């Protein structure tokens with residue numbers, strides 16, 4: 260069995276101070292892990308270590324059997340906020356092409372034809388081809404997020420790390436982004452780790468769920484982790500899981516019931 264990630268007693272620090280402690284988990288090839296936890300729990304920190312951007316950690320950690328630094332090229336990281344200068348009038352295809360150009364560390368003034376071809380293929384695959392000549396800055400938040408995910412695929416990653424891809428999106432856009440992620444999982448079989456505050460739209464693509472709050476609270480299948488007594492440890496007794504048919508919903512955080 261080849262594991263994409265093996266972590267045992269992984270503790271991550273900033274300047275010697277522990278940010279998140281004792282994470283033990285494994286992820287198999289093709290699996291999607293939903294990473295859940297409140298603000299400051301350590302979700303972004305873990306993704307940045309897996310991507311090889313932050314190296315201050317102790318414990319056992321292997322990504323594709325090696326240290327994260329050695330396999331950076333096989334991993335793509337989609338940060339929470341994408342820094343595309345909105346004053347530069349880039350087309351969607353320009354933005355997607357950047358995924359191939361940046362990864363190679365080469366700056367081209369003329370984007371090579373094979374990169375353009377590949378960009379169109381990726382956009383086509385994700386059902387975004389109609390957007391290719393649109394101006395990136397004029398897209399909706401959900402469209403932008405899908406384009407940024409397309410950009411990450413240009414480097415043909417085997418592990419895709421997505422930091423809150425659904426944040427700041429309305430429910431319809433959340434579903435559109437989720438359907439793109441679901442397509443990536445089905446067609447490419449890429450392993451993914453997705454951090455989120457709202458697990459519900461993603462629940463169906465999660466093979467594993469990890470709940471952290473500065474340390475590991477739970478790791479397992481959605482059925483094993485999404486239980487009242489487990490999520491209650493982090494989000495308080497008002498948090499609940501509700502099963503509707505085969506679907507499991509999590510009610511986390513403030514729920515305001517209007518009583519008139």
Ligand SMILES: Nc1ncnc2c1ncn2[C@@H]1O[C@H](COP(=O)(O)OP(=O)(O)OP(=O)(O)O)[C@@H](O)[C@H]1O
Nearest residue numbers: 273274278279296297298299300301302303304305
């Ligand atoms: N560059 C940094 N230097 C020092 N401490 C940091 C740094 N980045 C994050 N931290 C600390 O590490 C801890 C985990 O932060 P992290 O951003 O990983 O949490 P998170 O779960 O991603 O939160 P959010 O949901 O708000 O994005 C926090 O206590 C945070 O203050």
